[in-house]
Amino acid sequence: MSAKEHNQLWNRGTLVLLFIFQMQIFGFDVDNRPATDVCSTHTILPGPKGDEGEKGDQGEVGKHGKVGPKGPQGNKGVVGDIGEQGMMGKIGPIGRKGDRGLRGPSGVSGGKGKAGTVCDCGRYRKFVGQLDINVARLKTSMKFVKSVLTGIRETEEKFYYIVQEEKSYKEALTHCRIRGGILAMPKDEEVNALIADYISKSGFFRVFIGVSDTEKEGQFVYADHTPLQNYSNWKEGEPKDAFGHEDCVEMLSTGQWNDTECHLTMYFVCEFSKKKK
Numbered sequence: 001m002s003a004k005e006h007n008q009l010w011n012r013g014t015l016v017l018l019f020i021f022q023m024q025i026f027g028f029d030v031d032n033r034p035a036t037d038v039c040s041t042h043t044i045l046p047g048p049k050g051d052e053g054e055k056g057d058q059g060e061v062g063k064h065g066k067v068g069p070k071g072p073q074g075n076k077g078v079v080g081d082i083g084e085q086g087m088m089g090k091i092g093p094i095g096r097k098g099d100r101g102l103r104g105p106s107g108v109s110g111g112k113g114k115a116g117t118v119c120d121c122g123r124y125r126k127f128v129g130q131l132d133i134n135v136a137r138l139k140t141s142m143k144f145v146k147s148v149l150t151g152i153r154e155t156e157e158k159f160y161y162i163v164q165e166e167k168s169y170k171e172a173l174t175h176c177r178i179r180g181g182i183l184a185m186p187k188d189e190e191v192n193a194l195i196a197d198y199i200s201k202s203g204f205f206r207v208f209i210g211v212s213d214t215e216k217e218g219q220f221v222y223a224d225h226t227p228l229q230n231y232s233n234w235k236e237g238e239p240k241d242a243f244g245h246e247d248c249v250e251m252l253s254t255g256q257w258n259d260t261e262c263h264l265t266m267y268f269v270c271e272f273s274k275k276k277k
């Protein structure tokens with residue numbers, strides 16, 4: 001220690017401060033001096049500086065600093081890229097009907113058409129006509145079957161059916177035949193009574209039966225061309241062939257026969273054999 005330093009330390013204030021400092025920080029045994037020496041003013045002078053200590057361990061990670069102040073607003077960005085197309089929205093409500101538009105200008109007249117081909121119309125017409133006929137037949141057949149099912153009379157061997165369509169004798173014959181039957185031929189009292197009952201119960205007055213003398217005047221035959229045998233049920237005074245053209249026979253609701261004109265139209269009775277031919 002230099003003399004200069006020594007003189008300075010002799011300054012009373014410094015001395016007191018150093019004393020307090022040494023007492024607080026190092027205790028009394030820092031320099032391994034006896035406590036009495038420490039208290040002595042002669043031992044208060046600091047010793048030489050020690051060697052530099054080893055490097056300490058790395059300290060712990062410090063605490064997060066405080067949140068800094070809000071920075072200034074940035075500059076406005078550039079326009080971004082165009083976005084993807086969004087999904088189609090819902091269909092809106094139906095709008096009001098628009099006003100009628102003005103009439104448009106006339107169009108340009110069309111070009112001349114191609115020459116037509118020769119139509120085989122006759123063939124088509126014939127075909128369509130045949131179809132119509134078939135359909136009509138089917139309809140009448142259905143109507144016939146329907147009414148047959150709702151009203152029919154029968155014996156052991158046959159069915160009898162009053163067709164409620166007004167036909168001439170000839171039409172009636174055909175009608176029964178195309179349905180697999182024949183205009184009814186009452187050949188005995190039993191069948192005659194049955195048909196008569198059928199007529200009256202149905203509320204009719206007269207129907208054609210299958211008896212006529214169209215082939216030979218005065219010689220009545222059945223629709224199957226067999227001659228009347230020992231049965232007939234003529235009304236009193238009949239057949240009289242008034243005016244010479246009553247060649248067909250009707251049965252009245254009483255069961256009696258009356259010769260009448262073939263062209264008159266009325267309901268008629270068909271008979272159908274139960275036996276298969």
Ligand SMILES: *[C@@H]1O[C@H](CO)[C@@H](O)[C@H](O)[C@H]1NC(C)=O
Nearest residue numbers: 187188189227228229230231
């Ligand atoms: C005709 O009448 C006779 C007697 O009345 C009878 O025996 C005969 O079977 C009848 N003929 C027919 C075809 O009904």
Ligand SMILES: *[C@@H]1O[C@H](CO)[C@@H](O)[C@H](O)[C@H]1NC(C)=O
Nearest residue numbers: 235242246252258259260261
């Ligand atoms: C019998 O037929 C004739 C000719 O159609 C007719 O004038 C006459 O009234 C008929 N008789 C009966 C009882 O219906």
